[in-house]
Amino acid sequence: xxxxxxxxxxxxxxxxxxxxxxxxxxxxxxxxxxxxxxxxxxxxxxxxxxxxxxxxxxxxxxxxxxxxxxxxxxxxxxxxxxxxxxxxxxxxxxxxxxxxxxxxxxxxxxxxxxxxxxxxxxxxxxxxxxxxxxxxxxxxxxxxxxxxxxxxxxxxxxxxxxxxxxxxxxxxxxxxxxxxxxxxxxxxxxxxxxxxxxxxxxxxxxxxxxxxxxxxxxxxxxxxxxxxxxxxxxxxxxxxxxxxxxxxxxxxxxxxxxxxxxxxxxxxxxxxxxxxxxxxxxxxxxxxxxxxxxxxxxxxxxxxxxxxxxxxxxxxxxxxxxxxxxxxxxxxxxxxxxxxxxxxxxxxxxxxxxxxxxxxxxxxxxxxxxxxxxxxxxxxxxxxxxxxxxxxxxxxxxxxxxxxxxxxxxxxxxxxxxxxxxxxxxxxxxxxxxxxxxxxxxx
Amino acid sequence: xxxxxxxxxxxxxxxxxxxxxxxxxxxxxxxxxxxxxxxxxxxxxxxxxxxxxxxxxxxxxxxxxxxxxxxxxxxxxxxxxxxxxxxxxxx
Numbered sequence: 001x002x003x004x005x006x007x008x009x010x011x012x013x014x015x016x017x018x019x020x021x022x023x024x025x026x027x028x029x030x031x032x033x034x035x036x037x038x039x040x041x042x043x044x045x046x047x048x049x050x051x052x053x054x055x056x057x058x059x060x061x062x063x064x065x066x067x068x069x070x071x072x073x074x075x076x077x078x079x080x081x082x083x084x085x086x087x088x089x090x091x092x093x094x095x096x097x098x099x100x101x102x103x104x105x106x107x108x109x110x111x112x113x114x115x116x117x118x119x120x121x122x123x124x125x126x127x128x129x130x131x132x133x134x135x136x137x138x139x140x141x142x143x144x145x146x147x148x149x150x151x152x153x154x155x156x157x158x159x160x161x162x163x164x165x166x167x168x169x170x171x172x173x174x175x176x177x178x179x180x181x182x183x184x185x186x187x188x189x190x191x192x193x194x195x196x197x198x199x200x201x202x203x204x205x206x207x208x209x210x211x212x213x214x215x216x217x218x219x220x221x222x223x224x225x226x227x228x229x230x231x232x233x234x235x236x237x238x239x240x241x242x243x244x245x246x247x248x249x250x251x252x253x254x255x256x257x258x259x260x261x262x263x264x265x266x267x268x269x270x271x272x273x274x275x276x277x278x279x280x281x282x283x284x285x286x287x288x289x290x291x292x293x294x295x296x297x298x299x300x301x302x303x304x305x306x307x308x309x310x311x312x313x314x315x316x317x318x319x320x321x322x323x324x325x326x327x328x329x330x331x332x333x334x335x336x337x338x339x340x341x342x343x344x345x346x347x348x349x350x351x352x353x354x355x356x357x358x359x360x361x362x363x364x365x366x367x368x369x370x371x372x373x374x375x376x377x378x379x380x381x382x383x384x385x386x387x388x389x390x391x392x393x394x395x396x397x398x399x400x401x402x403x404x405x406x407x408x409x410x411x412x413x414x415x416x417x418x419x420x421x422x423x424x425x426x427x428x429x430x431x432x433x434x435x436x437x438x439x440x441x442x443x
Numbered sequence: 444x445x446x447x448x449x450x451x452x453x454x455x456x457x458x459x460x461x462x463x464x465x466x467x468x469x470x471x472x473x474x475x476x477x478x479x480x481x482x483x484x485x486x487x488x489x490x491x492x493x494x495x496x497x498x499x500x501x502x503x504x505x506x507x508x509x510x511x512x513x514x515x516x517x518x519x520x521x522x523x524x525x526x527x528x529x530x531x532x533x534x
Binding site: 339 | 451483485520
């Protein structure tokens with residue numbers, strides 16, 4: 001273990017731009033890619049980081065200054081920019097924990113499967129960034145990669161259990177047999193929505209389920225396109241802070257570019273990971289095949305539901321209003337406003353497609369997410385700096401709503417207690433494994 | 444030349460994987476196609492010039508174009524059936 005850590009320390013001193021490509025290439029070789037394909041995968045991922053670093057510059061140049069105006073002119077404490085899930089994923093993959101997260105998560109998953117603690121075979125490699133994120137945050141707080149990996153493992157185990165619990169309900173509502181959703185954020189929302197569902201059952205006004213949203217959807221049109229959301233938002237904020245016309249339009253284009261370009265850069269990272277994802281999938285497929293297993297997929301598989309689409313769009317203005325009125329919130333929602341549907345991906349199946357319940361749950365969830373995203377902002381910013389992303393002097397802090405994950409929060413708080421925290425997490429995870437059979441959601 | 448839209452939740456991860464598969468499938472079968480990779484919200488903007496829409500999720504068809512749900516490309520179960528379905532729409 002010590003020798004391995006020393007190798008990692010040397011590699012990480014090379015900086016993420018060099019270190020991650022090397023580690024990804026090694027991981028690729030482990031999944032039996034040819035030498036050249038492994039190198040290519042590593043280099044592609046590295047180039048994605050370079051691109052991400054460049055695009056983050058849009059934030060410092062155009063968007064950072066408005067947070068200062070918010071504070072000085074309106075006394076709104078919105079000092080942190082939500083750079084969106086793409087930035088959070090990129091930063092998470094660029095850390096030491098992120099570099100080894102793919103083989104590490106597969107190892108944890110295999111152990112869980114062999115010991116019959118889960119039925120989910122999680123092949124959703126890209127979303128391992130959620131586990132990497134939790135690990136990276138803990139590594140920043142504790143300065144220990146060991147605690148970071150333990151934290152990632154804890155998040156992964158909770159994800160597998162939540163995926164099992166919600167599997168049958170998800171399969172029924174989405175209409176795809178044999179799957180479950182093990183995405184690191186979505187699973188943190190499952191217990192919240194399960195509790196709220198129980199509560200709604202007791203409220204008389206919420207008894208009639210309304211699942212037809214086509215009339216609302218028709219009125220909303222096609223405003224869901226990320227770059228258009230960015231453009232409109234930029235223009236509105238520009239007017240709000242009292243910019244002149246030139247600067248208003250400039251801010252609109254800048255926000256539109258952030259929405260379009262940041263995910264594009266992360267796409268390069270993802271492309272690099274495609275061959276590794278393939279290797280991982282066939283590795284798991286050979287060993288864990290059959291009807292007793294669920295295939296763990298991204299929560300995106302649930303996004304086609306009309307209730308999810310409609311509530312997702314309505315959550316954009318709701319989140320903005322919440323950000324302004326919520327005490328303790330310091331996050332200016334932006335990047336992840338294009339991904340609001342992801343936050344309710346599990347609410348729709350748990351509320352059986354009911355529109356009103358999903359809308360209320362979504363609003364509560366966005367409030368929770370804003371608070372945790374604000375909490376994580378300084379840690380994410382530090383993590384990004386430590387990983388070699390360029391932050392100009394006095395730059396605005398960044399976070400991502402999709403990183404406002406309460407499971408990550410609980411794990412990182414406990415891990416900061418080090419050995420004692422590990423003991424508490426072991427007890428909690430053990431209890432979850434022991435009692436989880438009783439909690440399974442019916443179809 | 445056919446035009447194929449490939450859409451997933453964020454237009455980044457899952458659709459990249461599906462894109463990869465579809466490109467292989469089409470070149471093996473000698474079909475030339477222009478592939479548009481996007482998010483599910485972007486479909487409306489491209490649908491008019493598309494011959495086929497491939498998604499990673501079940502989607503209500505409001506576009507007047509055939510839609511194939513290609514989850515089997517992710518799970519590996521029933522992949523050949525999906526491939527035949529895609530080829531059927533493009534031949």
